[in-house]
Amino acid sequence: MHQTFDAAIELNLLHANQEGADYNREHFNEWGITCLNIMSSPGAGKTVLLEQTLAALKDKLNIAVIEGDMTTELDADRLRKYNVPVIPINTGRSCHLDSKMVAGGIHTLAHQYNPSDFDLVLVENVGNLVCPAEFEVGEHAKVALLSVTEGEDKPLKYPVMFQEADCLLITKIDLAPYLDIDLDRITANVRQINPKVKIISVSAKTSEGLKQWFAWISDRVIENSTKQIATQV
C-alpha cells in the first residue's frame, strides 16, 4: 500500500474499498457465484494457470473471467480462446484491482449475460506481490502463486500476501532442478507466516499438481453454493 502523508486518507480508502467488496460479494451470493481472486508477482504463471483451469473445468462449471492488467488485452485475448466470457479491466497506472473496478466488471457481466447462469468468476489481478493483498474485491477466497524461481525468502519478505492467501500454488516446479533452491524451505517459510493455507505445488509444463488444484476449486464452489443456498432458505 502506498504510504501517504495522511494515515486517515489511507484508512478511508481501505474502508471505501471494503464497502465496495461487500457489495460485490452480495451480488455474487445472490447469483450463486463463487469468486476467486488470483494474485502473484508478474510472471509467476497466473494466465497459464487460468488457461489450463478453463480447459479442464469449463465443461463442468460455468466460468467467467475478470482480467486485470495495467494496459493491453494480451492476457484477455489468451483466455478468450476458451470460449468463456472474459471481461478486461485496464487499471492504467494503478498497481492492483480494487472493488470499484471489479464492480464495473460485474455490471458488464450482468448486462451481457444472465449472471445466475455462472458458477465461478475467476479474477486475475495485476501482477504484484504487495498491494493486491490489501484490496478485497468481493472474492470468497484468495489464491496466491509463488514461482520457485522467485526464491525461498519471499513469504518472509512479503508477508501480507501469504497471510491473506487461502490457497498457495508453488508454480514452475519443473524448473527446481536447475535452481539452487530448497522446496521444503519455501513451504516452511510459508507455514511460518500462515499455518493454515492450503499449499499445492504445480507445473504447467508437466501438469503435476493440477488435478489437486482443480479439486480445490470444485470444493470451494460446492462449499460456497451450499452456504449461499442455506442463507437464502
Add this chain to the structure above:
Amino acid sequence: MHQTFDAAIELNLLHANQEGADYNREHFNEWGITCLNIMSSPGAGKTVLLEQTLAALKDKLNIAVIEGDMTTELDADRLRKYNVPVIPINTGRSCHLDSKMVAGGIHTLAHQYNPSDFDLVLVENVGNLVCPAEFEVGEHAKVALLSVTEGEDKPLKYPVMFQEADCLLITKIDLAPYLDIDLDRITANVRQINPKVKIISVSAKTSEGLKQWFAWISDRVIENSTKQIATQV
C-alpha cells in the same frame, strides 16, 4: 500507483515526493555521490546482483547500500558481508521506497560516516514492477531487472517501469534453455516501450554480462562526477 478516490491527493503525493527526491539529489551532488535506484519484481535477482557488484567494485569505488524491504533485514544481512555500509529501510505495508524514506537513509549515512567519502549509493527498492517506477528517490539513474522466467510480454504489460529505466538487465539467462522463451522477443518488446534504454543480459550463475554491467556503473560514476564538478566550478 494506488487509485485513490481523489486524483488531487495523488498529484499532491507525487509532487511532495518529487520535492523530496530533488532535495536528496542535491545532497548526493554536494557529496560527489552517484545514486542508482535498482528495481524489479520480487525474485528477479536484485540482491544477488548487488552481492556480485559489491564483490567486484568495492575496492575500486566507495559504495554504500540503502536496502528497502517491507519487513526483515534478510537482504541487508546478505550485503553486510561485503563490509560496506548497508542502511536498511523497512517500508512496512508500503509497496515502494519514497523520497522521504530514502532521506532517512541518507541522514543515517551522513551521521555515521563522512558522506563525501562515498562514490556510489545503490538503492535496492521493494520488489514490485509497478509502483517504484513512479516514485523518484533522488537517483541519477534507474536500473530495472527482468528475469527471463517472467515472460516476454512484461514490458508491454508493465510499461511504466520500462519507460523509466535507463538500464535494463535481463537476468537469469542461464535458465533460457529450459523455458519456452524467445529472448529477441523480450528485447523487441522493451525497445517498443523504450528505444534508448541500455539492455544487458546477465547470469549470476555463469557471470555472463556482468563485466558489461560493472562498466556501465563505472561510466555513470565518471559521467556524473564530471557533471557535479562542473556545476561546482
